[in-house]
Amino acid sequence: xxxxxxxxxxxxxxxxxxxxxxxxxxxxxxxxxxxxxxxxxxxxxxxxxxxxxxxxxxxxxxxxxxxxxxxxxxxxxxxxxxxxxxxxxxxxxxxxxxxxxxxxxxxxxxxxxxxxxxxxxxxxxxxxxxxxxxxxxxxxxxxxxxxxxxxxxxxxxxxxxxxxxxxxxxxxxxxxxxxxxxxxxxxxxxxxxxxxxxxxxxxxxxxxxxxxxxxxxxxxxxxxxxxxxxxxxxxxxxxxxxxxxxxxxxxxxxxxxxxxxxxxxxxxxxxxxxxxxxxxxxxxxxxxxxxxxxxxxxxxxxxxxxxxxxxxxxxxxxxxxxxxxxxxxxxxxxxxxxxxxxxxxxxxxxxxx
Amino acid sequence: xxxxxxxxxxxxxxxxxxxxxxxxxxxxxxxxxxxxxxxxxxxxxxxxxxxxxxxxxxxxxxxxxxxxxxxxxxxxxxxxxxxxxxxxxxxxxxxxxxxxxxxxxxxxxxxxxxxxxxxxxxxxxxxxxxxxxxxxxxxxxxxxxxxxxxxxxxxxxxxxxxxxxxxxxxxxxxxxxxxxxxxxxxxxxxxxxxxxxxxxxxxxxxxxxxxxxxxxxxxxxxxxxxxxxxxxxxxxxxxxxxxxxxxxxxxxxxxxxxxxxxxxxxxxxxxxxxxxxxxxxxxxxxxxxxxxxxxxxxxxxxxxxxxxxxxxxxxxxxxxxxxxxxxxxxxxxxxxxxxxxxxxxxxxxxxxx
DNA sequence: TTGAAAGCGCTAACAC
DNA sequence: GTGTTAGCGCTTTCAA
Numbered sequence: 001x002x003x004x005x006x007x008x009x010x011x012x013x014x015x016x017x018x019x020x021x022x023x024x025x026x027x028x029x030x031x032x033x034x035x036x037x038x039x040x041x042x043x044x045x046x047x048x049x050x051x052x053x054x055x056x057x058x059x060x061x062x063x064x065x066x067x068x069x070x071x072x073x074x075x076x077x078x079x080x081x082x083x084x085x086x087x088x089x090x091x092x093x094x095x096x097x098x099x100x101x102x103x104x105x106x107x108x109x110x111x112x113x114x115x116x117x118x119x120x121x122x123x124x125x126x127x128x129x130x131x132x133x134x135x136x137x138x139x140x141x142x143x144x145x146x147x148x149x150x151x152x153x154x155x156x157x158x159x160x161x162x163x164x165x166x167x168x169x170x171x172x173x174x175x176x177x178x179x180x181x182x183x184x185x186x187x188x189x190x191x192x193x194x195x196x197x198x199x200x201x202x203x204x205x206x207x208x209x210x211x212x213x214x215x216x217x218x219x220x221x222x223x224x225x226x227x228x229x230x231x232x233x234x235x236x237x238x239x240x241x242x243x244x245x246x247x248x249x250x251x252x253x254x255x256x257x258x259x260x261x262x263x264x265x266x267x268x269x270x271x272x273x274x275x276x277x278x279x280x281x282x283x284x285x286x287x288x289x290x291x292x293x294x295x296x297x298x299x300x301x302x303x304x305x306x307x308x309x310x311x312x313x314x315x316x317x318x319x320x321x322x323x324x325x326x327x328x329x330x331x332x333x334x335x336x337x338x339x340x341x342x343x344x345x346x347x348x349x350x351x352x353x
Numbered sequence: 354x355x356x357x358x359x360x361x362x363x364x365x366x367x368x369x370x371x372x373x374x375x376x377x378x379x380x381x382x383x384x385x386x387x388x389x390x391x392x393x394x395x396x397x398x399x400x401x402x403x404x405x406x407x408x409x410x411x412x413x414x415x416x417x418x419x420x421x422x423x424x425x426x427x428x429x430x431x432x433x434x435x436x437x438x439x440x441x442x443x444x445x446x447x448x449x450x451x452x453x454x455x456x457x458x459x460x461x462x463x464x465x466x467x468x469x470x471x472x473x474x475x476x477x478x479x480x481x482x483x484x485x486x487x488x489x490x491x492x493x494x495x496x497x498x499x500x501x502x503x504x505x506x507x508x509x510x511x512x513x514x515x516x517x518x519x520x521x522x523x524x525x526x527x528x529x530x531x532x533x534x535x536x537x538x539x540x541x542x543x544x545x546x547x548x549x550x551x552x553x554x555x556x557x558x559x560x561x562x563x564x565x566x567x568x569x570x571x572x573x574x575x576x577x578x579x580x581x582x583x584x585x586x587x588x589x590x591x592x593x594x595x596x597x598x599x600x601x602x603x604x605x606x607x608x609x610x611x612x613x614x615x616x617x618x619x620x621x622x623x624x625x626x627x628x629x630x631x632x633x634x635x636x637x638x639x640x641x642x643x644x645x646x647x648x649x650x651x652x653x654x655x656x657x658x659x660x661x662x663x664x665x666x667x668x669x670x671x672x673x674x675x676x677x678x679x680x681x682x683x684x685x686x687x688x689x690x691x692x693x694x695x696x697x698x699x700x701x702x703x704x705x706x
Numbered sequence: 707t708t709g710a711a712a713g714c715g716c717t718a719a720c721a722c
Numbered sequence: 723g724t725g726t727t728a729g730c731g732c733t734t735t736c737a738a
Contacts, residue, residue, distance in 0.1 A: 007472070007473055007497070007715095009714095009715055009716085010715065010716065011715080011716095019724075019725085020724065020725045020726075021715085021716080021717090021725090022716095022717075022718085022724075022725065022726080023723085023724060023725075025716070025717060025718095026717095026723090026724085029717090033723060033724085034723070034724085035723060035724090038723080038724080050495075052468070052469060052470070052472035052473045053473070053715090053716080054413070054473045054474075054714090054715055054716070055409070055473070055474050056408070056409040056410070056412040056413050056418065056473075056474075056714090056715080056716090057409075057413055057714075057715035057716040057717085057730090058715080058716055058717070059409040059716090059730090060407070060409050060410055060413060060714090060715080060716070060717090060729095060730045060731065060732085061715090061716055061717045061718075061729075061730045062716090062717065062718090062730090063730080065409065067452075074434070074438050075428060075433070075434045075437045075438045075441070076431070076434035076435050076437075076438040077434060078429070080428070080434065081427070081428045081429035081430060081433065081434050082429050084428045084429075084453070084455070085427050085428045085429040085455055085457065088428070088453060088454070088455030089455055089456075089457060089461055092454070092455070092461065092464075092465075092470075097452055097454075097470070097474065098452065098453045098454075098455070099420075099450055099451065099452055099453075100437070100441060100451045100452075100453055101441070101445070101450075101451075102437070102438055102441030102442055102445070102451070103442075104438065104442060108442055108445065111445075112445075115405070116405060117405070117445075117450070119360075119405040120360055120405050120406070120407045120408065120409075121407075121408050121409075121450065142403075144360070227637060227640070227641075229640070229641075255637075258638075258641065259641045262641055262642060284580060284608075285611075285638065287580070287582070288580075288582075288611065288612045288615055289615060360731095362730095362731055362732085363731065363732065364731080364732095372708075372709085373708065373709045373710075374709090374731085374732080374733090375708075375709060375710080375732095375733075375734080376707085376708060376709075378732070378733060378734090379707095379708090379733095382733090386707060386708085387707075387708085388707060388708090391707080391708085406731090406732080407730090407731055407732070408732095409730090409731080409732090410714090410730075410731035410732035410733085411731080411732055411733070412714090412732090413713090413714045413715065413716085413730090413731080413732070413733090414713075414714045414731090414732055414733045414734075415714090415732090415733065415734095416714080
């Protein structure tokens, strides 16, 4: 099917167009110092020969690879999918290729940091949502290329992330404003590795409670493993068996929120009548299930991170400590409502005024 | 932070180890013709200098890029995420990089096929779930590298896909075996571009009906746009307003199935009591919602496709028309049940015996 | 087992 | 505006 013939080179194109290789190079790179008729001849010759430039040869002399590398623990998530789906076309438009390093486990990760295969094979590296050790960060620091930290804050280094604290603050405030006083928070455990966001969201949650003068109750924070039904049921069970069970729950991610809702409904606990649930992400499922949530835009994140990468590649003078913090916004839908009223006996007893 | 110093080259390593560049090359490539002590010296020097080989320079002479390219319309789907998450590590283990081309719209796609940027920048191309025109296929044919068609059948070319017909057949048979006679099929419309699967699943559905001597009723096939609630409601409405409405629905994808179930439940139509629903994929959400479905494994698909790619790269004699068809299996869960009984009046009238 | 030399396909500096 | 020349960093003969 595909005859393994030699690729045409610039020399071939040059010969066909009766010019020198340098002229071909100039033409194909769009330099202005080429006369129109020569340009036309070269372009036609290139087309006829089906010429495609060899990046390797070009890189060798320019020192630029034309590649942006991305380091992720998985691609199998809504966040990464959206982010890369917007990053990819952006890079292509800038004539760059997208190289992906997937390190799902410790072994892969160790090997990546040992060998740093990106070292000479990319012009910039985007590190997505990693919880890096100091040693790893140090390794990245002497990578001699811009390294952009995405979905995480990295002190003194370019990073792009969403305002998780503010988002979580707003989600919790929304529940407080509805009248809830016992509000649970459910972080996700899992390999997705977005620990930074997880911590930040907890912080926002606690901050909102502090604002409302509600003491923090550790029993209301229950970590749940997404995708492990038994664990989910156990977690929900913990909350339901508290002396004062929560009337609302803030899940760290929409996917978890949806799973929790399903679990609650199976236990005949109506959402939002008996229990309000709010998520974080504005994942596709949030819309399907009318889930109240805090929206973030991974595709914006991918785009912004990509633009930052391109800028840092082009301009070595650019500010390399810049942080871009993306906004979130609350999307109230149908899974949040005032707590069950009239006030329960318990509630009445607690506020005797 | 990162001093833009020159990378050490093999010459630097050679000097440090007091050997020639060729010896460094041989050592680092693991060729056996290097004496142990020289090998040790070279390896240490390389380590001390933090040497990383330049793929570009190597490719220039070997003609191999060490890159596998992947062409996709989006990364923002369960399928692609899982497939690439398994493909990535596999390639890395083989010392290959993963290059991703995302072409979400016609413009990107046209530009890809016009310029074929992968041409000299990859050793193999994996095309995921595209509905290619003949012209596009022809362009890929003279790419002078193995092109593997994934999640689609491509006549006379290496391809890897799941047995969609059999899967759909089994899903529909399951509904028939439960006693359903009016079974709807809901294909998805959307940019995901897995048209091949869509057609195949329709075929399997029709085949099952034929087996059971049930005439095909086009009114029972309603295309729904995933993510467009209004469209979803309209689609469900169409089915519910038929003279003989279906008692079961087979959705082309789990995500659609889940959305349909939600729509039905909002309309107070119980699933599975009043309407059985089965999906296809065994997506993560299927488990959360106890959705009956037909399982396929995108990660197996990624792995198998990657292995095939590596094999075709290594062995130019390998069979380039090989098709690998992956199995599916039925996962009956809680959204399928016998049709509502006792037999409705209508049903009774139709089977007067 | 090792080294010397040539050259992969391109770009950049310099002539013209 | 265009051609000539000299490498970029590696691998690969070919000799030794």
